[in-house]
Amino acid sequence: MTTRHCLTLDLKNDPRLIAAYRAHHERIWPEIAQSIREAGIVSMEIYLRGTRLVMVMEVTPEFSFEAKAAADRANPAVQAWETLMWTFQQALPDAPPAEKWQPMERIFSLAGR
DSSP: OOEEEEEEEEEOSOHHHHHHHHHHHHSOOHHHHHHHHHTTEEEEEEEEETTEEEEEEEEOTTOOHHHHHHHHHTOHHHHHHHHHHHTTEEOOTTSOTTOOSEEOOOOOOOTTO
């Protein structure tokens, strides 16, 4: 059984930066894909509309945002990737300082209706 998480973040409003961000995600580094899988993330998709990103993750019961963050801090490749990605990204206006992806609240589900 998996759990779905949806997160959001903005890109800087610069068409060249947005194009570069897209290009990086067409060829993510193997170490990044490995770190994602090792954290218990079974599936991850990122959607773009204008400058708004939405990430949808399916995770195992063992997944923890805290454990993923700790593993990321200890992984030089992930740190390099995150530094690179931050050149394209900007925090949401209501995000706590230095926090990137923010969880979204599900307000509707067709299941059970």
